[in-house]
Amino acid sequence: MKYSQVLIGAAAASLASAHATIYNVWVNDVDQGTGNSAAGYIRSPPNNSPIKDITSKDMTCNVNNVAAAKTINVAAGDKISLEWHHNNNSPADDIIDSTHKGPVMVYIAPASSNGEGDVWVKLAEDGYDGSQWAVQKLIANKGKHDFILPSTLADNKYLIRGEIIALHEADSAYSANPGRGAQFYMECVQISVSGGGSTVLPAGVSIPGAYSDTDPGVVFNLYGGFTSYKIPGPAVWNGGSSGTAPKPPTTTPAVPISGQAPGKAEDPKSTPIATPAPIATSAKSPCKPKTSTDAPKPTKTPCTGKTPTTMATVATPAVSGTSAASGATVALYGQCGGQNYQGPTTCASGSTCTNYNPWYSQCVAA
Structure with missing residues (x-):
């Protein structure tokens, strides 16, 4: 391979x-x-x-x-x-x-x-x-x-x-x-x-x-x-x-x-x-x-002290066009680029950022 x-x-x-x-x-x-x-x-x-x-x-x-x-x-x-x-x-x-x-x-x-x-x-x-x-x-x-x-x-x-x-x-x-x-x-x-x-x-x-x-x-x-x-x-x-x-x-x-x-x-x-x-x-x-696990007809069991579930609304942050803070590096085999990618683009020592398609680039051994 x-x-x-x-x-x-x-x-x-x-x-x-x-x-x-x-x-x-x-x-x-x-x-x-x-x-x-x-x-x-x-x-x-x-x-x-x-x-x-x-x-x-x-x-x-x-x-x-x-x-x-x-x-x-x-x-x-x-x-x-x-x-x-x-x-x-x-x-x-x-x-x-x-x-x-x-x-x-x-x-x-x-x-x-x-x-x-x-x-x-x-x-x-x-x-x-x-x-x-x-x-x-x-x-x-x-x-x-x-x-x-x-x-x-x-x-x-x-x-x-x-x-x-x-x-x-x-x-x-x-x-x-x-x-x-x-x-x-x-x-x-x-x-x-x-x-x-x-x-x-x-x-x-x-x-x-x-x-x-x-x-x-x-x-x-x-x-x-x-x-x-x-x-x-x-x-x-x-x-x-x-x-x-x-x-x-x-x-x-x-x-x-x-x-x-x-x-x-x-x-x-x-x-x-x-x-x-x-x-x-x-x-x-x-x-x-x-x-x-039994076959007999079940009966309804009353329950008290129920705790209701609360649905939380999570705000989705806006995506910016800037990359991660300078100085950060990507480990070997980590993602380092691609369309809409927002992370660091500098690979760790001994590796280089290689593009595989418009949406994904990866740090590979130099």
Whole structure:
């Protein structure tokens, strides 16, 4: 292998630090404990790689669509929070790389279907509100994305499918250019609903099958001049009655962005999911986790002393055209240039800044 190829591979590997998976689920602001283990309640993949082929069966619940050991007991009308993380569920985790802007969605299907067929109904979605992407809100909220179960939802066991679509390489379809394409992150959480009504899920969509390369929300230039973003997939179900036609999808305005470069392709290698430390739920909430492994019908557990989650708004600083303070140097194999790059451009002694493309230059051995 040529030396230049090794360097390019090293540069790409350094960029593969943005992936995310679901680690925890909260019910009415009560942590249910870590769920992405062999004894957990999430159908978790072995690593945090995205799915890029929208025709793959792995679009359903990722690469490990196998029943988990436990199921979370919830009540109809409960607030559910899916907690996403990059490497682990520690407070210091970066959740997902901030460049991976895009929508966050939640689907539901009967657990008995195993996610197969036209069974997926969209419960929630968040795209772009004119100032922030859903992923930016997710990071600001420490990885949590909240939604409410319909209060009249019929008692049953369900799969909750959380999904992030990262658009930083979505300017081309994966089928046209496997080196690019939108990145899909998803997993399925097992829940058992009690205390509900008679509302059964309406006919849904098939996943894979809900998305197409012709969808403007799947092939989308995040760095070009755009005025709107349409979230792909079906409309959000209103949850009021069985089979009720959902509201038509909305198109949210977006501020035109220009002068930025397309995102860089990532190394296909991914980070294995770390084995998280046990969570002391008593320190976070006076309520105990409501997980079970038993088949009997669950009952709603009252909870007091709930601590509400606060959404924080993070202001995005304006990008200036100046570089980092003079005197700073870039370590060997570090980035030293590229369109819109704002860091230092002087390489450490014994290395030189080499340009690979208009958006990326790297310090390599002289």
